[in-house]
Amino acid sequence: MTRPPTAAQRRIIDAAEPVTGRLTGTEIQLAALVKRGLAFRHPRPPHDHFLTPAGHRLRETAEVAEKVPETAVPAAAPAETGVFAARVGGEEAAEAGPARVREVHSAWQGLLELRRMTNPGGAMDRPCGWERTHLVRAAALALEAAGHRPAGADADAAGAGGGYRVRATPQPEAVAVREPDAEALRACAATLEKAGWQVGEHTDPRTRQRYLLASPRRA
Template identity: 75%
Template sequence: MALSPTAAQRRVIDAADPVSGRLKGTEAQLAALVKRGLAFRHPRPPHDHFLTPAGHRIREAPAEPETPVPAGPAAPAEPAAGGVFAARVGGEEAVPGGAGPARPREVRSAWQGLLELRRMTHSDGATDRPCGWERKHLVQAAALALEAAGHRPAGPDGGDGYRVRATPQPEAVAVYEPDGTALRGCAVTLERAGWHVGEHTEPRTRARYLLASPRKV
């Protein structure tokens, strides 16, 4: 069973790459996380450290408030960390990190991190099909594949652009795009990213949409 991290170790976990779980820290910090079952050292060079599933659960759980320690003068406050990267699912008002000039670089970095996570977690090192993280974060994973391929998400007021939404079906998301050509383009992108994709019509509105699920083999 993984041991709970100290406050300092929790900060290292919280700073891990949001997609791949790659960790940065001193050798002592990383070794301590490995000992607690919260990280592992990749066997291939450059032997980076990554969160284990237990480490990912720790990061996704809200941090417990630290007990204040009465002492002398208060230390200067540390600068707040930047927002965690999130792929644009379409229709949201705001996205952590914004949509400024740095956004394409952040999206590319997140996609490359996801491909590395696939390579690490698949026994055959394959990167052409989704990994366990994607199956647990279906909407985010599908949206990242679309955004990384250059598709435009819908704005908060709707209009053209993709929207990725959860469905009642296990391991399936719905992708909406009012432009038929763009919808077919989304299908091609998801298929290339390792998803099974089918086009459907809503009975009531007659709107076309994609139903996508991560491919297993």
């Protein structure tokens, strides 16, 4: 890409579906994004257009520039943006009503469709490329979609108040999942394994608390 996208193209990119990256626009507009390497046309009917990894990165540029790294804070978008973000644990004023349940279900179904469209052979039983570049959000979505409860903002680092927390780790393809309740922690492990993640249980040498290390399964 030699030039930045036009304002109209940027609006189309910004309006893409949060998880799948599906685009809406005229054929001319979408073709221009394909030419720039920011979108691709799916070969199967209805031949929808989706963001490429470069398109996803461009859409997230402004978002990321306004936030500190996700290793320091929960990877959740501010509520006023209207953009869906899976709850990683520790968010303020987390709405948990029927509307949120529907929103999470829709996001999870969209992610499964993205797996079908982008994984070799249409495999839906293992994470796709988007998940590998958004590890914390992807793991949190799998947990929230399965009904697990994220920790609230009032839960301290020791886990008072209960609920899961998903955080980045120094390992390039692993997240840490903490949950003070041992049974709930094992349930989180089962959910992630079912969602296509490799999961191991470990003990924090400093706090002696058990936690999970989870990585996207490749095959």
